[in-house]
Amino acid sequence: MSVPLIRTENLHKVYSLGDIQVHALRGVDVTVEPGEFVAIVGASGSGKSTFMNVVGCLDRPTKGCYFLGGRDASTLSRDELAGVRNSQLGFVFQNFNLLPRTSALENVELPLLYDGASSRDRHQRARELLKLVGLEGRERHHPNQLSGGQQQRVAIARALVNRPPLLLADEPTGNLDTHTSLEIMEIFQRLNQEQGITLLLVTHEADIASFASRLIRFRDGRIVQDRAVPDRRNAAEERASPPPIEQVGDLGDLADLKKELNR
Amino acid sequence: MKKLFMSIRIASKALRRNLMRSLLTMLGVIIGVAAVIIMVSLGEGAAASIQEEIAAAGTNLITVRAGSSSSGGVRQGGGSRTTLTPDDAEAIQNEIAAVSQVAVMIRTGAQMVYASQNWNASVQGTSQDFPAVRRWEIKEGSFFTLQDVQASTRVAVLGTAVVENLFGDEDPLGKIIRVKNVPFKVVGVMASKGQTSWGNDQDDIIFAPYTTVQKKLMGVQHVSEILVSAAEPRRIPEATEQITALLRQRHRILPPEEDDFNVRTQEEMAQIRVGASNAMTRLLASIASISLLVGGIGIMNIMLVSVTERTREIGLRMSVGARARDILWQFLVEAITLSALGGIAGIALGAAIAGVLGQSFDWPTRVSTQSVLLSFGFAAAIGIFFGFYPARKAAQLDPIEALRYE
Numbered sequence: 110m111s112v113p114l115i116r117t118e119n120l121h122k123v124y125s126l127g128d129i130q131v132h133a134l135r136g137v138d139v140t141v142e143p144g145e146f147v148a149i150v151g152a153s154g155s156g157k158s159t160f161m162n163v164v165g166c167l168d169r170p171t172k173g174c175y176f177l178g179g180r181d182a183s184t185l186s187r188d189e190l191a192g193v194r195n196s197q198l199g200f201v202f203q204n205f206n207l208l209p210r211t212s213a214l215e216n217v218e219l220p221l222l223y224d225g226a227s228s229r230d231r232h233q234r235a236r237e238l239l240k241l242v243g244l245e246g247r248e249r250h251h252p253n254q255l256s257g258g259q260q261q262r263v264a265i266a267r268a269l270v271n272r273p274p275l276l277l278a279d280e281p282t283g284n285l286d287t288h289t290s291l292e293i294m295e296i297f298q299r300l301n302q303e304q305g306i307t308l309l310l311v312t313h314e315a316d317i318a319s320f321a322s323r324l325i326r327f328r329d330g331r332i333v334q335d336r337a338v339p340d341r342r343n344a345a346e347e348r349a350s351p352p353p354i355e356q357v358g359d360l361g362d363l364a365d366l367k368k369e370l371n372r
Numbered sequence: 373m374k375k376l377f378m379s380i381r382i383a384s385k386a387l388r389r390n391l392m393r394s395l396l397t398m399l400g401v402i403i404g405v406a407a408v409i410i411m412v413s414l415g416e417g418a419a420a421s422i423q424e425e426i427a428a429a430g431t432n433l434i435t436v437r438a439g440s441s442s443s444g445g446v447r448q449g450g451g452s453r454t455t456l457t458p459d460d461a462e463a464i465q466n467e468i469a470a471v472s473q474v475a476v477m478i479r480t481g482a483q484m485v486y487a488s489q490n491w492n493a494s495v496q497g498t499s500q501d502f503p504a505v506r507r508w509e510i511k512e513g514s515f516f517t518l519q520d521v522q523a524s525t526r527v528a529v530l531g532t533a534v535v536e537n538l539f540g541d542e543d544p545l546g547k548i549i550r551v552k553n554v555p556f557k558v559v560g561v562m563a564s565k566g567q568t569s570w571g572n573d574q575d576d577i578i579f580a581p582y583t584t585v586q587k588k589l590m591g592v593q594h595v596s597e598i599l600v601s602a603a604e605p606r607r608i609p610e611a612t613e614q615i616t617a618l619l620r621q622r623h624r625i626l627p628p629e630e631d632d633f634n635v636r637t638q639e640e641m642a643q644i645r646v647g648a649s650n651a652m653t654r655l656l657a658s659i660a661s662i663s664l665l666v667g668g669i670g671i672m673n674i675m676l677v678s679v680t681e682r683t684r685e686i687g688l689r690m691s692v693g694a695r696a697r698d699i700l701w702q703f704l705v706e707a708i709t710l711s712a713l714g715g716i717a718g719i720a721l722g723a724a725i726a727g728v729l730g731q732s733f734d735w736p737t738r739v740s741t742q743s744v745l746l747s748f749g750f751a752a753a754i755g756i757f758f759g760f761y762p763a764r765k766a767a768q769l770d771p772i773e774a775l776r777y778e
Contacts, residue, residue, distance in 0.1 A: 167691060167771045188695045195693020206688045206775065210389050220692040222378065267692070 112179040114275060114307050115141040115164060121172035122159050122330075133159035134170070135330035143274065146301045146308045148318035148338070151327030158279070160327065161311055165198055165277050166190040178274065195223050199268025203280035205260045207252040207267075213239060214248040217266045224271065238266035242296060258289035265296060269306075276300070278310045282317055294320045295344035320344055376705075383706040390678075397674045398714035401754070404664025405718025405747045406725060411660045412743040413726040415653025417736035419646045426642040432472075432605055433505065433638040434612055436464075436598040436619070439631060454594040455623055455632045458582065461499070461598045463618060470603050470611035475502040477597035478582050480590050486538040486549045493534050494577045495551060497585025497595075503562075505601045513545045513560030516581050524583040528556040531575035532564040554588050556580060608637050661750065667714065668754035675707050675762035686766050687774025700767035707759020708752060715751030719744050 122134040134156050141147055151157040162168040163175055166182055167190075175183045182193060194200075199220075207216045217235035226234070239248055242262040252260050261281060268276055278297070282290035298320060300306045312318050319342045326334035387394040438453040458476050465474040478497040483490060500518050503510060516527045528549065535544050544558045556578075565574040586592050602611045612635050619633055679686070686699055694702075723739045730737035 162772050165691070167775075188697075191690065191693050191695040191698075194691060200691050202775070206684060208685055208688070211385075219689070222382075223689075223693040223695070223698060225375075271693075 111143065113140045113176075114143045114145075114178055115139065115309075116176040117163075117170075117173065119173040120160070120163065120170050120175060122156075122163065122168070123171045132330055134163070136173070137330075137332055139325065139332060139335070141307060141309070143307055144301070144305045146297070146320075146322045147310065148321035148324045149309060149311045149327065150313060150315070150318050150324060152313075155327040156330040157311055157327040159330075161277055161279060161309065164309060165200060166193045191223075195220055196271055197273050197275060199265075199271070199273045199276045201261070201264050201268050201276065201278040201281045203283040205252070205257075205264045205284075207260055207263055209253070210251055212249050212251060213244060213255065213263045213266075216252070216263055217270050219267060220271045234270055235266070238270050239263070241269070242266045256289075257285050258292055261285065261289075261293055262296065265293070265300075269300070273306075275307045275309070278308065280311055280313070282312070282314070290317065291344050291348055294342075295348060298344050316342070379701055379705040380709060382702060383709045386678075386706055387709060393674060394710060397670050398710055398717065400667030400670040401664065401711050401714030401751055402667075402718040402721060404661065404667040405715050405751050406722035407660035407663050408657055408747045408750070409719055409722025409739060409743060410726050410729070410737075411656035412653060412747075413722070413737040413739045414729070414735060415649060415656060416740055416743065417730065417738040419649045419653070420738055421736040422645050422649060423642060426638055426645075428507065432602040432608065434600040434602060434608060434615065435636045435638075435641075436460075436600060436615060437634045437636070438594070438596050439633050453632050454592065456595050456598065456619075457593065458499075458595055460619060460622055461595070463622060464598065464600060464615055467618060468611060468614045470607040470614065471600055472603045473501045473505050473601040475499040475505045475599045476582050476595040477502075477599060478585055478590065478592070478595045480585065482552045482589060484534070484538065484549050484551045484578070486544075486547060489538045489540075491534060491537040493531070493537075495585060495589065496577055496579045497582035497589075498579055499582060502579065502599070505599045508565065509563040511561045511563045513558070515560055515579070521581040521583050524587055525581060526554060526556045526584055526588065527559045527580065529560040529562060529579040530558055531562050531577040531579075533573055533576040534578055535561055551578070551580075552589055556584075608639070612637060664747075664750060664754060668711070668758040671707055671710055671755060672758035672762060674710075675703060675759055676765070678706070679703065679762050679766040682766075683769065683774045683777040686769050687771050687777065690769070690771035691775060696767040699769075700763045703763035703766045704756065704759050707763065708755040711751045711755025711759075712748070715748045718751065719748060722747075 117137055117139050120134050120137040121132070124131040124133055137156075137160060149157045149161065159168070163170050164177075166177070166185070169185075169190075170183050173183070174181060177193065177197060182190070185193065208219070214232065214235050217238055218231045221231040221234060236245075236248060239245060242265050244259060244262055244266070247255065247259065250259075252263070255263065265276075265281075276297075281297075282293055285293065294317065297308055297310070301308050301322075308321070310318070310321055318324055319338055319340070321338055322341060324334065324336055324338050325332055436456070438456040440453065461474045461476045464471055475498050480495050480497075481492060482495045483492050484495075485491075500516060500521055502508070503515050510529070511532070513529070515529055516525065519525075520527055528551070530538075530544060538544070538549060539547070544561060547558050548555045549558060550556070562575070562577075562579070567573055582595060586595075600611065600615065602608045616631065616635055620631060623632055625631060689699060689702075723744075726737040726739055729735050
């Protein structure tokens with residue numbers, strides 16, 4: 110096997126809130142190989158967000174080591190971490206975090222602004238990515254002219270624009286309805302299978318977690334469960350032939366979305 | 373360079389997103405810069421007009437004034453000494469090679485009458501070379517001559533203001549006016565010189581031979597000033613030195629006694645008056661620059677609001693790889709763009725207002741490159757100074773907290 114993409118050893122994180130010391134992580138050892146699709150679940154306060162922040166190079170562990178692609182990221186400076194975030198990582202957030210009053214194209218280009226790409230390269234790359242997530246022809250739309258699902262797809266395009274090997278998604282479907290969630294999960298599964306992009310997905314919804322290949326559960330700052338997902342769901346198949354009962358009534362809607370996505 | 377250009381583009385995009393707010397913020401800088409430009413252009417215009425006036429009076433001019441006298445410890449004003457005489461003037465003319473022409477001056481004020489009109493004006497007793505020394509043209513008739521001076525003839529040459537007041541539309545040449553009841557025949561009219569920059573009307577004056585004024589009007593022997601024209605401008609220092617030495621010798625003044633006269637060159641007078649005008653300009657400009665400072669505080673205020681409003685955006689930019697200095701740079705460039713654009717608009721507005729003032733109130737104004745560069749530089753510096761704190765605040769945000777900010 111090649112070098113693991115993520116490897117943590119005895120990861121600890123302690124926050125000081127006034128006099129109180131909060132142990133958010135109490136010794137996390139985990140290894141993620143390239144190409145995995147990992148769902149991270151746990152109650153709020155379980156440490157999963159802190160874990161994601163450390164893995165996302167937004168935060169440094171108090172103790173322990175974090176290797177990203179074989180490189181020790183726990184000792185990097187603020188600027189070096191910014192460089193790693195720029196080239197190695199893509200983020201997808203629950204609330205999309207798009208720049209308001211800014212076109213989809215410019216939103217997608219944003220990470221490229223910080224690695225010195227020429228403006229022609231930026232436009233070209235951003236267009237490719239918007240096409241990949243099915244938003245061709247909407248380059249000039251502003252976020253308030255796009256639906257929630259479309260906004261999240263812009264955010265995914267932005268996360269992928271620097272060709273990172275690792276995508277971190279923090280409750281990406283938290284603000285979306287079931288159909289749109291399915292649509293986003295289909296994109297994730299496709300990226301994972303077709304492009305070999307490694308995905309870490311934080312969610313508290315069990316049915317969303319079941320689209321991943323592996324599930325890690327956090328509790329009280331520790332990993333309490335780490336297993337392969339049985340009966341893994343396939344978003345593309347479910348969208349093509351929706352399961353009965355709940356989604357039957359909205360079939361028309363779903364067909365529209367599908368058309369839009371395939372266009 | 374490319375990065376700078378891009379930062380300016382990002383900044384102007386961010387500023388356009390809040391166009392009204394950006395314009396109002398800029399307004400503070402616009403008004404400040406315009407005020408500075410107007411004040412400085414008024415000051416520089418005044419200085420320029422003083423210099424023109426002095427050049428018109430003749431840059432070769434050296435003025436010897438009688439010193440102040442004192443009796444029993446009471447000091448009189450400058451020119452009150454009676455030691456300066458027409459003989460001194462003659463000696464200067466004859467003995468100093470660097471001197472081309474000399475004229476003496478003795479002045480008094482007097483009531484003058486023609487027909488039913490009367491008027492009070494300054495009466496200048498002088499010599500025949502006065503128009504040449506002061507570069508003052510004769511409009512009608514002629515100036516009096518050496519013979520008039522030697523014979524103490526009762527002739528007068530009038531300034532245009534006196535002509536207007538005594539004669540109206542009548543031709544004054546050949547008419548007799550009475551000055552302190554002494555009849556004078558009008559032989560000429562001086563060209564109009566207008567007001568000095570101090571507001572004195574130089575045309576409200578009559579000229580007569582100094583001998584006549586001394587004997588018939590004042591009953592004195594001395595003169596109050598000797599006007600000397602140097603042969604060439606570069607010989608002024610030489611002439612000044614020699615005049616001082618000659619007069620000290622003639623007045624029998626030995627060291628360490630002080631001179632009983634003052635020698636001033638036109639250059640020195642110009643410097644004194646331009647200096648005074650410059651001090652005024654600096655004062656006005658520094659008052660005006662306070663409003664520029666207030667404009668800068670406005671920028672800081674709005675940048676702080678902007679940083680708070682855009683906390684999430686900052687967090688997002690950091691998460692996609694912006695380093696702290698990228699964020700610092702972005703907000704700093706925004707502040708500088710605000711102040712620089714405000715500066716350019718302020719320069720245009722200030723120059724326009726200075727132009728209108730110059731036209732409609734006939735105030736001399738001059739917008740110099742120096743004042744434009746200075747106020748633009750000042751505006752940009754204000755942007756940097758007042759933009760730095762908010763920008764640093766933005767750059768020091770923690771990306772995690774910034775992303776979570778509601």
